[in-house]
Amino acid sequence: MPELPEVETVRRGLAPAMEGVVIERADVNRPDLRWPFPERMAERLTGQRVERLRRRSKYILADLSGGETLLIHLGMSGRMTVSGDPLGQFVHHHPMPQKHDHVVFHMANGACITFNDPRRFGAMDLMPTATAEQHKLLTVLGPEPLGNDFNETYLIDAFRGRATPVKAALLDQRIVAGLGNIYVCEALYRARVSPRRKAGQISAGRVGALVPVIRTVLAEAIEAGGSSLRDFRQADGELGYFQHSFDVYGREGQPCRTEGCGAEIRRITQSGRSTFYCAQCQR
Numbered sequence: 001m002p003e004l005p006e007v008e009t010v011r012r013g014l015a016p017a018m019e020g021v022v023i024e025r026a027d028v029n030r031p032d033l034r035w036p037f038p039e040r041m042a043e044r045l046t047g048q049r050v051e052r053l054r055r056r057s058k059y060i061l062a063d064l065s066g067g068e069t070l071l072i073h074l075g076m077s078g079r080m081t082v083s084g085d086p087l088g089q090f091v092h093h094h095p096m097p098q099k100h101d102h103v104v105f106h107m108a109n110g111a112c113i114t115f116n117d118p119r120r121f122g123a124m125d126l127m128p129t130a131t132a133e134q135h136k137l138l139t140v141l142g143p144e145p146l147g148n149d150f151n152e153t154y155l156i157d158a159f160r161g162r163a164t165p166v167k168a169a170l171l172d173q174r175i176v177a178g179l180g181n182i183y184v185c186e187a188l189y190r191a192r193v194s195p196r197r198k199a200g201q202i203s204a205g206r207v208g209a210l211v212p213v214i215r216t217v218l219a220e221a222i223e224a225g226g227s228s229l230r231d232f233r234q235a236d237g238e239l240g241y242f243q244h245s246f247d248v249y250g251r252e253g254q255p256c257r258t259e260g261c262g263a264e265i266r267r268i269t270q271s272g273r274s275t276f277y278c279a280q281c282q283r
């Protein structure tokens, strides 16, 4: 399941093929993904120039010249592939259409962007750019973890009086947008905070210290994604899934990497999801 760094990597990979470029044609091969596509989606996209490709949480937003914004969500298994040869930047040839190619954007520069999603938990929608932030999926979101509104004062305030474990609080999209299971585990490990501790019972100093750690963990993952884009010519044109090594995530039973610790990484289930942590280092 793509998390924020993967989505940001997809956005960065799509930008050179889409930004400033007109959508010549859109093929919409089925009526819905997780929800029905908006009315006449293909028609509304045709002839529109993509003015800007931005990201809010795990959503990619394409602002179009006609005043609408296209929202793209990759869901659990959504993948985007760039093929064609716009300005000689991409060497991938248009592949044969695959089974789950639900939407294909044919760009005026020759790029062909395919949205493939076998499980169909992804989504696309169109809304006026002016009121995009009020879209039902976006209006519920807290601040961006890499933005200025997510700071020490904000997080200390948000955690005050909360009886939920800090792991659950950080996964709460109303508190901070776009943080997922993997990067929350990594951030708590690095900040040495136990995922089981109640958010409201952590000292202000330790809560504040989580902010730069979360930013660093995400920035490092985005950097790893950027490296994967530099190898793009050799890759198959698929964006956003890259190799990244984690300090705790997926390391159950292996020794903690903190120097002088050596305890085994544990896995527990919290709100139905796996948490990996070191009971020795994280208090």
Ligand SMILES: [Zn+2]
Pocket: 256, 257, 258, 261, 262, 263, 278, 279, 280, 281, 282
């Ligand atoms: Zn440890």
